Amino acid sequence: MNETPKDKTALRDAASIILLRDGSAGPCVLMGQRGAEAAFMPNKFVFPGGAVDQSDGDVSFARPLRPDVGQALAGQSTRTPEALAAAALRELAEETGQVIGIPSEGAAPWPGFAGYGPDGDPLTFVFRAITPPGRPRRFDARFFLAPASAVVTELDDFSAAEDELSHLQWVPLAEARALDMPFITEVVLAEVAAIAEGRDVPGVPFFDNSGDTSVFRRL
Template sequence: MSPSVPIRDAATVIVVRDPDDTPSVLMGQRGKSAVFLPGKVVFPGGRVDPGDGRIAIGGRLDDRCKARLSGPDLPPPGTLVAAAIRELWEETGQVLGHRAVWDDAPADWRRFAATGHRPDAAGLTYVFRAITPPGRPRRFDARFFTVNADRLAGDPDDFSHATDELSHLRWIPLSQARQADLPFITQVALAEVAGRLPDLSPPPRLPFFHGHMEDIAIADARRD
Protein backbone atom coordinates (compact mmCIF):
# COMPACT_ATOMS: atom_id res chain seq x y z
CA MET A 1 0.00 0.00 0.00
CA SER A 2 1.37 3.40 -0.98
CA PRO A 3 1.89 5.91 1.86
CA SER A 4 -0.76 8.57 2.27
CA VAL A 5 -0.04 11.96 0.77
CA PRO A 6 -0.04 14.77 3.36
CA ILE A 7 -2.49 17.62 2.85
CA ARG A 8 -0.69 20.95 2.79
CA ASP A 9 -2.28 24.33 3.43
CA ALA A 10 -2.31 26.58 0.39
CA ALA A 11 -3.64 29.92 -0.83
CA THR A 12 -4.74 31.08 -4.28
CA VAL A 13 -5.60 34.56 -5.56
CA ILE A 14 -8.20 35.28 -8.23
CA VAL A 15 -7.42 38.82 -9.42
CA VAL A 16 -10.38 40.30 -11.29
CA ARG A 17 -9.92 43.21 -13.67
CA ASP A 18 -12.85 45.48 -14.67
CA PRO A 19 -15.45 43.44 -12.73
CA ASP A 20 -18.20 45.98 -13.55
CA ASP A 21 -17.63 46.05 -17.30
CA THR A 22 -15.64 43.40 -19.18
CA PRO A 23 -14.15 41.23 -16.41
CA SER A 24 -10.94 39.32 -16.92
CA VAL A 25 -8.82 37.20 -14.58
CA LEU A 26 -5.06 36.86 -14.16
CA MET A 27 -3.85 33.35 -15.01
CA GLY A 28 -0.72 31.51 -16.11
CA GLN A 29 0.32 28.07 -17.27
CA ARG A 30 2.12 25.49 -15.14
CA GLY A 31 5.14 23.75 -16.63
CA LYS A 32 4.47 20.55 -18.52
CA SER A 33 6.96 18.71 -16.30
CA ALA A 34 5.34 19.87 -13.05
CA VAL A 35 4.31 17.09 -10.67
CA PHE A 36 1.02 18.79 -9.82
CA LEU A 37 -1.36 19.89 -12.63
CA PRO A 38 1.26 19.85 -15.42
CA GLY A 39 0.47 22.16 -18.32
CA LYS A 40 -2.75 23.45 -16.77
CA VAL A 41 -3.83 27.09 -16.77
CA VAL A 42 -4.29 28.24 -13.18
CA PHE A 43 -4.62 31.21 -10.87
CA PRO A 44 -1.47 32.24 -8.98
CA GLY A 45 -1.12 30.38 -5.72
CA GLY A 46 0.75 27.75 -3.78
CA ARG A 47 1.45 26.17 -0.43
CA VAL A 48 1.94 28.00 2.85
CA ASP A 49 5.60 28.40 3.78
CA PRO A 50 6.82 28.13 7.40
CA GLY A 51 7.81 31.82 7.44
CA ASP A 52 4.40 33.09 6.35
CA GLY A 53 3.16 33.01 9.93
CA ARG A 54 5.79 35.56 10.97
CA ILE A 55 4.80 38.25 8.47
CA ALA A 56 2.98 41.34 9.72
CA ILE A 57 0.06 42.06 7.40
CA GLY A 58 -1.31 45.58 7.01
CA GLY A 59 -4.87 46.50 6.10
CA ARG A 60 -8.04 44.96 7.37
CA LEU A 61 -9.42 41.58 6.39
CA ASP A 62 -13.23 41.43 6.42
CA ASP A 63 -14.51 40.03 9.72
CA ARG A 64 -16.55 37.34 7.94
CA CYS A 65 -13.47 36.21 6.03
CA LYS A 66 -11.42 36.17 9.22
CA ALA A 67 -14.04 34.04 10.98
CA ARG A 68 -14.24 31.58 8.09
CA LEU A 69 -10.47 31.22 8.00
CA SER A 70 -10.30 30.55 11.73
CA GLY A 71 -10.68 27.24 13.49
CA PRO A 72 -8.91 24.55 15.52
CA ASP A 73 -5.86 23.03 13.85
CA LEU A 74 -5.98 25.67 11.08
CA PRO A 75 -3.25 28.22 10.29
CA PRO A 76 -4.06 31.73 11.57
CA PRO A 77 -5.86 33.89 8.98
CA GLY A 78 -2.81 36.15 8.69
CA THR A 79 -0.64 33.20 7.68
CA LEU A 80 -2.95 32.29 4.80
CA VAL A 81 -3.19 35.92 3.71
CA ALA A 82 0.61 36.22 3.73
CA ALA A 83 0.89 33.07 1.63
CA ALA A 84 -1.65 34.43 -0.87
CA ILE A 85 0.19 37.77 -1.24
CA ARG A 86 3.60 36.09 -1.46
CA GLU A 87 2.50 33.57 -4.08
CA LEU A 88 0.87 36.31 -6.17
CA TRP A 89 4.14 38.26 -6.04
CA GLU A 90 6.40 35.30 -6.80
CA GLU A 91 4.34 33.95 -9.68
CA THR A 92 3.20 37.20 -11.33
CA GLY A 93 5.36 40.03 -9.96
CA GLN A 94 2.20 41.84 -8.85
CA VAL A 95 2.19 43.60 -5.47
CA LEU A 96 -0.66 43.68 -2.96
CA GLY A 97 0.71 46.11 -0.43
CA HIS A 98 0.96 49.62 0.91
CA ARG A 99 3.88 52.02 0.58
CA ALA A 100 6.33 51.52 3.43
CA VAL A 101 10.00 50.86 4.14
CA TRP A 102 10.67 47.24 5.12
CA ASP A 103 14.34 47.05 6.00
CA ASP A 104 14.12 43.82 8.01
CA ALA A 105 12.14 41.76 5.49
CA PRO A 106 12.90 38.02 5.60
CA ALA A 107 14.97 36.60 2.75
CA ASP A 108 12.02 35.31 0.73
CA TRP A 109 10.30 38.71 0.95
CA ARG A 110 13.26 40.97 0.13
CA ARG A 111 12.41 41.37 -3.55
CA PHE A 112 8.88 42.34 -2.50
CA ALA A 113 10.24 44.80 0.05
CA ALA A 114 12.55 46.29 -2.59
CA THR A 115 9.46 47.58 -4.42
CA GLY A 116 8.87 49.89 -1.44
CA HIS A 117 5.84 48.04 -0.07
CA ARG A 118 4.67 45.92 2.83
CA PRO A 119 1.96 43.27 2.34
CA ASP A 120 -1.60 44.47 2.83
CA ALA A 121 -4.82 42.46 3.15
CA ALA A 122 -7.18 45.29 2.18
CA GLY A 123 -9.40 44.16 -0.67
CA LEU A 124 -8.74 40.44 -0.31
CA THR A 125 -11.89 38.36 0.12
CA TYR A 126 -12.03 34.68 1.05
CA VAL A 127 -14.54 33.06 -1.31
CA PHE A 128 -13.84 29.36 -1.80
CA ARG A 129 -12.12 26.33 -0.27
CA ALA A 130 -11.13 23.05 -1.90
CA ILE A 131 -9.18 19.98 -0.79
CA THR A 132 -7.38 17.93 -3.42
CA PRO A 133 -8.95 14.44 -3.51
CA PRO A 134 -7.05 11.27 -2.57
CA GLY A 135 -4.99 9.56 -5.21
CA ARG A 136 -3.14 12.67 -6.41
CA PRO A 137 0.68 13.00 -6.11
CA ARG A 138 0.20 16.15 -4.04
CA ARG A 139 -2.75 17.30 -1.97
CA PHE A 140 -3.65 20.79 -0.82
CA ASP A 141 -6.22 22.43 1.40
CA ALA A 142 -6.52 25.53 -0.77
CA ARG A 143 -8.21 28.77 0.21
CA PHE A 144 -9.21 30.96 -2.72
CA PHE A 145 -9.22 34.74 -2.37
CA THR A 146 -10.51 37.36 -4.79
CA VAL A 147 -9.22 40.89 -5.21
CA ASN A 148 -9.99 43.71 -7.61
CA ALA A 149 -7.04 44.50 -9.88
CA ASP A 150 -7.44 48.14 -8.79
CA ARG A 151 -5.77 47.06 -5.53
CA LEU A 152 -2.52 46.11 -7.28
CA ALA A 153 0.24 48.55 -6.44
CA GLY A 154 1.84 48.69 -9.88
CA ASP A 155 1.12 48.24 -13.56
CA PRO A 156 -1.21 45.24 -13.89
CA ASP A 157 0.36 44.38 -17.26
CA ASP A 158 3.93 44.31 -15.95
CA PHE A 159 5.06 40.76 -15.21
CA SER A 160 8.78 41.50 -15.35
CA HIS A 161 9.31 40.66 -11.66
CA ALA A 162 7.66 37.24 -11.89
CA THR A 163 9.61 34.05 -11.36
CA ASP A 164 9.36 31.21 -13.87
CA GLU A 165 6.79 29.21 -11.87
CA LEU A 166 4.03 30.19 -14.31
CA SER A 167 4.43 30.93 -18.00
CA HIS A 168 2.18 32.80 -20.46
CA LEU A 169 0.89 35.14 -17.75
CA ARG A 170 -2.09 37.04 -19.10
CA TRP A 171 -5.45 38.58 -18.38
CA ILE A 172 -8.06 36.20 -19.77
CA PRO A 173 -11.53 37.63 -20.47
CA LEU A 174 -14.00 35.83 -18.27
CA SER A 175 -16.07 35.01 -21.36
CA GLN A 176 -13.10 33.05 -22.74
CA ALA A 177 -11.57 31.59 -19.59
CA ARG A 178 -13.39 28.27 -19.77
CA GLN A 179 -11.87 27.62 -23.18
CA ALA A 180 -8.43 27.36 -21.55
CA ASP A 181 -7.05 24.05 -20.25
CA LEU A 182 -8.25 24.52 -16.68
CA PRO A 183 -8.16 21.99 -13.81
CA PHE A 184 -11.66 20.93 -12.79
CA ILE A 185 -11.56 22.71 -9.44
CA THR A 186 -10.36 25.90 -11.13
CA GLN A 187 -13.44 25.73 -13.36
CA VAL A 188 -15.63 25.38 -10.28
CA ALA A 189 -14.01 28.27 -8.44
CA LEU A 190 -14.23 30.44 -11.54
CA ALA A 191 -17.92 29.68 -11.92
CA GLU A 192 -18.56 30.58 -8.28
CA VAL A 193 -16.84 33.95 -8.69
CA ALA A 194 -18.34 34.71 -12.11
CA GLY A 195 -21.83 33.99 -10.83
CA ARG A 196 -21.57 36.84 -8.31
CA LEU A 197 -19.79 39.51 -10.36
CA PRO A 198 -19.46 42.42 -10.12
CA ASP A 199 -19.87 41.66 -6.40
CA LEU A 200 -16.51 40.78 -4.81
CA SER A 201 -17.76 40.83 -1.23
CA PRO A 202 -17.77 37.65 0.91
CA PRO A 203 -20.40 35.16 -0.33
CA PRO A 204 -23.40 34.44 1.93
CA ARG A 205 -22.08 30.92 2.32
CA LEU A 206 -18.57 29.70 1.65
CA PRO A 207 -18.40 26.86 -0.91
CA PHE A 208 -16.18 24.02 0.32
CA PHE A 209 -15.33 21.23 -2.13
CA HIS A 210 -13.73 18.00 -1.04
CA GLY A 211 -13.72 14.31 -1.90
CA HIS A 212 -13.28 12.81 -5.35
CA MET A 213 -13.63 15.14 -8.28
CA GLU A 214 -15.96 12.62 -9.92
CA ASP A 215 -18.23 12.73 -6.87
CA ILE A 216 -17.76 16.23 -5.47
CA ALA A 217 -19.20 17.01 -2.09
CA ILE A 218 -20.16 20.57 -1.33
CA ALA A 219 -20.81 21.96 2.08
CA ASP A 220 -20.85 25.25 3.90
CA ALA A 221 -17.54 25.67 5.66
CA ARG A 222 -19.11 28.21 7.95
CA ARG A 223 -22.35 30.18 7.82
CA ASP A 224 -22.76 33.82 8.81
Protein backbone atom coordinates in the same frame (compact mmCIF):
# COMPACT_ATOMS: atom_id res chain seq x y z
CA MET B 1 10.51 28.82 -1.97
CA ASN B 2 7.90 26.39 -0.73
CA GLU B 3 8.86 23.82 1.88
CA THR B 4 8.59 20.20 0.72
CA PRO B 5 7.34 17.64 3.26
CA LYS B 6 8.89 14.15 3.40
CA ASP B 7 5.54 12.65 2.41
CA LYS B 8 4.63 14.45 -0.80
CA THR B 9 1.07 13.09 -0.66
CA ALA B 10 0.45 14.55 2.81
CA LEU B 11 -2.27 17.17 2.90
CA ARG B 12 -0.72 20.65 2.83
CA ASP B 13 -2.26 24.07 3.37
CA ALA B 14 -2.20 26.24 0.27
CA ALA B 15 -3.55 29.56 -0.96
CA SER B 16 -4.33 31.06 -4.35
CA ILE B 17 -5.38 34.53 -5.37
CA ILE B 18 -7.67 35.68 -8.15
CA LEU B 19 -7.16 39.24 -9.38
CA LEU B 20 -10.28 40.69 -11.00
CA ARG B 21 -9.94 43.49 -13.54
CA ASP B 22 -12.35 45.29 -15.85
CA GLY B 23 -11.48 44.91 -19.51
CA SER B 24 -12.90 45.73 -22.92
CA ALA B 25 -14.34 42.19 -23.11
CA GLY B 26 -15.76 42.36 -19.58
CA PRO B 27 -14.27 41.26 -16.23
CA CYS B 28 -10.88 39.55 -16.54
CA VAL B 29 -8.80 37.38 -14.21
CA LEU B 30 -5.04 36.85 -14.11
CA MET B 31 -3.97 33.30 -14.98
CA GLY B 32 -0.83 31.45 -16.02
CA GLN B 33 0.15 28.00 -17.28
CA ARG B 34 2.02 25.45 -15.19
CA GLY B 35 5.04 23.75 -16.74
CA ALA B 36 4.86 20.45 -18.59
CA GLU B 37 7.19 18.85 -16.03
CA ALA B 38 5.23 20.00 -12.98
CA ALA B 39 4.27 17.15 -10.64
CA PHE B 40 0.93 18.78 -9.86
CA MET B 41 -1.43 19.80 -12.66
CA PRO B 42 1.14 20.00 -15.50
CA ASN B 43 0.26 22.25 -18.46
CA LYS B 44 -2.89 23.49 -16.74
CA PHE B 45 -3.91 27.14 -16.54
CA VAL B 46 -4.32 28.18 -12.93
CA PHE B 47 -4.42 31.17 -10.62
CA PRO B 48 -1.22 32.26 -8.87
CA GLY B 49 -0.81 30.26 -5.67
CA GLY B 50 1.03 27.56 -3.78
CA ALA B 51 1.71 25.89 -0.47
CA VAL B 52 1.88 27.84 2.78
CA ASP B 53 5.42 28.24 4.13
CA GLN B 54 6.11 28.22 7.86
CA SER B 55 7.55 31.73 7.59
CA ASP B 56 4.25 33.06 6.20
CA GLY B 57 2.90 33.08 9.75
CA ASP B 58 5.65 35.48 10.84
CA VAL B 59 4.83 38.28 8.40
CA SER B 60 3.15 41.42 9.77
CA PHE B 61 0.39 43.02 7.74
CA ALA B 62 0.45 46.76 7.13
CA ARG B 63 -3.34 46.61 7.00
CA PRO B 64 -5.20 43.62 8.47
CA LEU B 65 -7.73 41.28 6.97
CA ARG B 66 -11.33 42.32 7.32
CA PRO B 67 -12.95 40.69 10.40
CA ASP B 68 -15.43 38.64 8.36
CA VAL B 69 -12.61 37.24 6.21
CA GLY B 70 -10.49 36.36 9.22
CA GLN B 71 -13.41 34.65 10.94
CA ALA B 72 -14.26 32.54 7.88
CA LEU B 73 -10.62 31.49 7.38
CA ALA B 74 -10.18 30.50 11.01
CA GLY B 75 -12.74 27.69 10.83
CA GLN B 76 -11.32 24.15 10.79
CA SER B 77 -7.76 25.36 10.23
CA THR B 78 -4.46 24.84 11.99
CA ARG B 79 -3.07 27.91 10.21
CA THR B 80 -3.84 31.46 11.19
CA PRO B 81 -5.89 33.52 8.73
CA GLU B 82 -2.90 35.83 8.35
CA ALA B 83 -0.58 32.96 7.36
CA LEU B 84 -3.03 31.81 4.68
CA ALA B 85 -3.45 35.32 3.29
CA ALA B 86 0.30 35.95 3.43
CA ALA B 87 0.93 32.83 1.36
CA ALA B 88 -1.47 34.06 -1.32
CA LEU B 89 0.17 37.49 -1.49
CA ARG B 90 3.68 36.01 -1.51
CA GLU B 91 2.84 33.57 -4.29
CA LEU B 92 1.25 36.37 -6.31
CA ALA B 93 4.45 38.41 -6.05
CA GLU B 94 6.71 35.46 -6.85
CA GLU B 95 4.72 34.02 -9.75
CA THR B 96 3.52 37.22 -11.43
CA GLY B 97 5.53 40.14 -10.05
CA GLN B 98 2.31 41.80 -8.89
CA VAL B 99 2.20 43.32 -5.41
CA ILE B 100 -0.76 44.07 -3.14
CA GLY B 101 0.60 46.28 -0.38
CA ILE B 102 0.67 49.74 1.12
CA PRO B 103 3.71 51.89 1.93
CA SER B 104 5.18 50.71 5.20
CA GLU B 105 8.46 50.68 7.10
CA GLY B 106 7.83 47.03 7.92
CA ALA B 107 8.22 45.60 4.41
CA ALA B 108 7.58 41.94 3.76
CA PRO B 109 10.63 39.82 2.75
CA TRP B 110 9.14 39.02 -0.64
CA PRO B 111 10.02 40.05 -4.21
CA GLY B 112 8.80 43.55 -5.05
CA PHE B 113 7.76 44.44 -1.49
CA ALA B 114 10.60 46.87 -0.74
CA GLY B 115 8.89 49.78 1.02
CA TYR B 116 5.56 47.96 1.17
CA GLY B 117 3.77 45.91 3.77
CA PRO B 118 1.14 43.31 2.85
CA ASP B 119 -2.37 44.69 2.55
CA GLY B 120 -5.02 42.29 3.78
CA ASP B 121 -8.00 44.61 3.44
CA PRO B 122 -8.74 44.01 -0.29
CA LEU B 123 -8.84 40.22 0.10
CA THR B 124 -12.11 38.29 0.08
CA PHE B 125 -12.19 34.57 0.90
CA VAL B 126 -14.27 33.01 -1.87
CA PHE B 127 -13.54 29.27 -2.05
CA ARG B 128 -11.94 26.31 -0.27
CA ALA B 129 -11.11 22.91 -1.75
CA ILE B 130 -9.24 19.81 -0.60
CA THR B 131 -7.55 17.71 -3.28
CA PRO B 132 -9.05 14.19 -3.51
CA PRO B 133 -6.97 11.20 -2.32
CA GLY B 134 -4.73 9.43 -4.81
CA ARG B 135 -3.19 12.54 -6.36
CA PRO B 136 0.62 13.10 -6.48
CA ARG B 137 0.15 16.24 -4.37
CA ARG B 138 -2.71 17.06 -2.01
CA PHE B 139 -3.64 20.52 -0.78
CA ASP B 140 -6.19 22.19 1.45
CA ALA B 141 -6.46 25.28 -0.72
CA ARG B 142 -8.08 28.61 0.08
CA PHE B 143 -8.91 30.97 -2.78
CA PHE B 144 -8.89 34.73 -2.34
CA LEU B 145 -10.41 37.35 -4.62
CA ALA B 146 -8.96 40.86 -4.90
CA PRO B 147 -9.65 43.79 -7.23
CA ALA B 148 -6.83 44.69 -9.58
CA SER B 149 -7.12 48.25 -8.27
CA ALA B 150 -5.41 47.03 -5.07
CA VAL B 151 -2.22 46.19 -6.99
CA VAL B 152 0.56 48.78 -6.68
CA THR B 153 2.64 47.44 -9.59
CA GLU B 154 2.03 47.78 -13.34
CA LEU B 155 -0.78 45.36 -14.17
CA ASP B 156 0.60 44.33 -17.56
CA ASP B 157 4.25 44.02 -16.51
CA PHE B 158 5.23 40.45 -15.61
CA SER B 159 8.98 40.94 -16.03
CA ALA B 160 9.59 40.37 -12.31
CA ALA B 161 7.77 37.03 -12.31
CA GLU B 162 9.60 33.82 -11.52
CA ASP B 163 9.37 30.96 -14.02
CA GLU B 164 6.80 28.78 -12.27
CA LEU B 165 3.97 30.06 -14.48
CA SER B 166 4.21 30.87 -18.18
CA HIS B 167 1.83 32.66 -20.53
CA LEU B 168 0.67 35.04 -17.81
CA GLN B 169 -2.34 36.90 -19.13
CA TRP B 170 -5.55 38.67 -18.24
CA VAL B 171 -8.29 36.29 -19.36
CA PRO B 172 -11.89 37.51 -19.86
CA LEU B 173 -14.22 35.50 -17.63
CA ALA B 174 -16.42 34.84 -20.65
CA GLU B 175 -13.50 33.10 -22.41
CA ALA B 176 -11.62 31.51 -19.52
CA ARG B 177 -13.24 28.08 -19.69
CA ALA B 178 -11.83 27.56 -23.17
CA LEU B 179 -8.41 27.15 -21.54
CA ASP B 180 -7.07 23.80 -20.37
CA MET B 181 -7.63 24.04 -16.62
CA PRO B 182 -8.33 21.80 -13.62
CA PHE B 183 -11.95 21.04 -12.80
CA ILE B 184 -11.76 22.90 -9.51
CA THR B 185 -10.48 26.02 -11.28
CA GLU B 186 -13.57 25.94 -13.49
CA VAL B 187 -15.77 25.73 -10.41
CA VAL B 188 -13.97 28.64 -8.76
CA LEU B 189 -14.33 30.69 -11.95
CA ALA B 190 -18.09 30.14 -11.89
CA GLU B 191 -18.17 31.47 -8.34
CA VAL B 192 -16.09 34.51 -9.31
CA ALA B 193 -18.37 35.18 -12.28
CA ALA B 194 -21.37 35.20 -9.94
CA ILE B 195 -19.63 37.68 -7.65
CA ALA B 196 -18.62 39.87 -10.61
CA GLU B 197 -22.24 39.96 -11.75
CA GLY B 198 -23.35 41.08 -8.31
CA ARG B 199 -25.33 37.95 -7.54
CA ASP B 200 -25.92 37.01 -3.92
CA VAL B 201 -23.47 34.26 -2.94
CA PRO B 202 -24.44 32.60 0.38
CA GLY B 203 -21.25 31.69 2.24
CA VAL B 204 -17.94 30.30 1.03
CA PRO B 205 -18.15 27.07 -1.05
CA PHE B 206 -16.06 24.19 0.30
CA PHE B 207 -15.23 20.99 -1.62
CA ASP B 208 -14.14 18.71 1.21
CA ASN B 209 -12.27 15.62 0.02
CA SER B 210 -10.58 14.93 3.35
CA GLY B 211 -12.56 11.71 3.83
CA ASP B 212 -13.58 8.75 1.71
CA THR B 213 -16.40 10.67 0.04
CA SER B 214 -16.53 14.13 -1.45
CA VAL B 215 -18.69 16.58 0.48
CA PHE B 216 -19.79 19.99 -0.74
CA ARG B 217 -21.00 22.59 1.68
CA ARG B 218 -20.82 26.33 2.32
CA LEU B 219 -18.83 27.72 5.20
